[in-house]
Amino acid sequence: MSFNDDSIDIVTPANAVLSAKFRRSFAYQTVRDRLPVTITKVIDNLVRDKDQIVQDLGEFTKEEMKEVIGSFSKLKNEVQTNKPFEVLTSDGPDVSSWNTYYEREREREGEKPRWFHTSWLYAECYMYRRIHEVFELSTSMKTFDPFNKQKKDAFLNSLDLIVFLGNHVMQLLRMKNLSQLEMKEELLRLVKVTLWGNQHDLSHPTGYKLPEEANPLEHIDRLNEYILIDDSHHIWSTLTASGKANAVIDIVNDNAGYEIFTDLCLADVLCTFSLTDKVRFHVKALPWFISDTTKHDFFWVLQKLADLSCKSSSLPALATRWEEHLQSGRWVVEAEDFWTLPHAYNEMKATDNNLYTKLSEATLVIFKGDLNYRKLVGETNWLPTESFTNALQGFHPAPLVTLRTLKADLICGLQPGQAEMTAAKSHNWLTSGDYAVIQFDG
Ligand SMILES: O=P(O)(O)OC[C@@]1(O)O[C@H](CO)[C@@H](O)[C@@H]1O
Numbered sequence: 001m002s003f004n005d006d007s008i009d010i011v012t013p014a015n016a017v018l019s020a021k022f023r024r025s026f027a028y029q030t031v032r033d034r035l036p037v038t039i040t041k042v043i044d045n046l047v048r049d050k051d052q053i054v055q056d057l058g059e060f061t062k063e064e065m066k067e068v069i070g071s072f073s074k075l076k077n078e079v080q081t082n083k084p085f086e087v088l089t090s091d092g093p094d095v096s097s098w099n100t101y102y103e104r105e106r107e108r109e110g111e112k113p114r115w116f117h118t119s120w121l122y123a124e125c126y127m128y129r130r131i132h133e134v135f136e137l138s139t140s141m142k143t144f145d146p147f148n149k150q151k152k153d154a155f156l157n158s159l160d161l162i163v164f165l166g167n168h169v170m171q172l173l174r175m176k177n178l179s180q181l182e183m184k185e186e187l188l189r190l191v192k193v194t195l196w197g198n199q200h201d202l203s204h205p206t207g208y209k210l211p212e213e214a215n216p217l218e219h220i221d222r223l224n225e226y227i228l229i230d231d232s233h234h235i236w237s238t239l240t241a242s243g244k245a246n247a248v249i250d251i252v253n254d255n256a257g258y259e260i261f262t263d264l265c266l267a268d269v270l271c272t273f274s275l276t277d278k279v280r281f282h283v284k285a286l287p288w289f290i291s292d293t294t295k296h297d298f299f300w301v302l303q304k305l306a307d308l309s310c311k312s313s314s315l316p317a318l319a320t321r322w323e324e325h326l327q328s329g330r331w332v333v334e335a336e337d338f339w340t341l342p343h344a345y346n347e348m349k350a351t352d353n354n355l356y357t358k359l360s361e362a363t364l365v366i367f368k369g370d371l372n373y374r375k376l377v378g379e380t381n382w383l384p385t386e387s388f389t390n391a392l393q394g395f396h397p398a399p400l401v402t403l404r405t406l407k408a409d410l411i412c413g414l415q416p417g418q419a420e421m422t423a424a425k426s427h428n429w430l431t432s433g434d435y436a437v438i439q440f441d442g
């Protein structure tokens with residue numbers, strides 16, 4: 001099948017895995033338009049920041065950057081001309097896993113995987129891994145994060161929201177004698193703040209959204225009608241019923257900036273309300289989908305908050321609390337390689353049994369964001385009424401919940417007629433980021 005073959009199916013068939021081979025899909029738009037744009041932006045930013053980078057990394061980098069930029073132009077051309085994928089040749093700890101995946105897909109597809117033929121999930125993950133590989137193969141830029149500046153700017157651009165939420169959370173953390181009902185209401189509101197925090201994603205075409213109101217809490221109350229499935233009450237009942245000693249919650253985080261700040265606020269409230277003894281944050285081991293949080297981004301946020309007393313005393317106060325949580329081991333930040341492999345989560349048990357076993361210890365696993373959702377449901381075009389449990393295809397390390405704003409054309413767990421009704425209100429409801437789901441699997 002050639003790249004320009006118009007006989008290729010147009011609409012993604014029911015129960016098929018999403019792919020750019022289906023021309024009337026968001027996957028096709030992404031691979032055709034958005035992936036090359038992402039690579040172009042990496043090049044443009046390198047050119048723009050050249051002097052600063054050379055100042056930081058040394059004179060040698062000046063020459064090396066030319067090669068790096070050349071490799072990115074080649075990568076962009078590979079995407080645009082639908083070239084076959086190749087094995088990775090760097091020496092990262094995840095390289096053999098990537099290459100095993102490659103061999104498996106090559107065998108399954110009967111030819112080398114290509115951008116417009118293979119699954120969207122594989123193609124998009126592979127692009128971010130190839131971007132990282134270009135730096136890994138250099139001498140002086142091995143750990144360079146080409147999205148670092150964008151992530152920092154995004155955080156600084158949402159400071160009004162951060163101050164507002166920080167003040168609110170600080171007040172909440174100081175309150176004594178809240179009733180169970182009050183605690184439940186406050187917690188579930190914060191869950192929704194972190195849910196909508198997922199709109200703040202730099203790889204999405206509508207860009208980085210800031211609600212008009214500076215008060216994110218008022219804003220989210222008005223957004224309830226856009227939550228198509230709201231299983232949030234299960235979060236409360238699961239955590240209060242658990243009665244586990246040394247209870248752990250795992251949060252599989254998504255974007256840096258405002259979103260990670262909301263996740264940290266939620267985690268502190270979960271600990272302070274005694275709903276868990278420990279929170280493990282799972283971030284990315286390499287720069288990923290532009291705005292995903294790495295360990296470096298996580299600690300940068302803490303550092304930045306500590307320096308922001310000029311904005312509000314709540315921010316350094318929160319930074320101090322969070323440093324203490326980390327020091328005491330109550331909070332742990334991990335960056336397992338599995339999160340930056342192209343596997344759907346039903347393959348976790350066989351691929352990374354240690355991680356699956358670790359998640360099995362949790363009272364609740366919270367998955368943030370759209371990409372995690374795609375991996376949870378196997379990047380499949382389910383009938384919208386398919387149950388979430390079926391769509392997970394056996395992935396169930398522990399009770400889990402997904403907090404996702406809709407930014408890809410797949411969904412499950414809706415009521416009959418709900419998809420049609422929502423589509424009648426908004427033609428791009430699945431991809432605009434305006435709608436959301438909170439789906440629980442107990
Ligand atoms: O996981 P996140 O940050 O919520 O979203 C990632 C995302 O922007 O990237 C993909 C397209 O490039 C889409 O699945 C999704 O919209």
Ligand SMILES: [Mn+2]
Nearest residue numbers: 254255289292
């Ligand atoms: Mn993301």
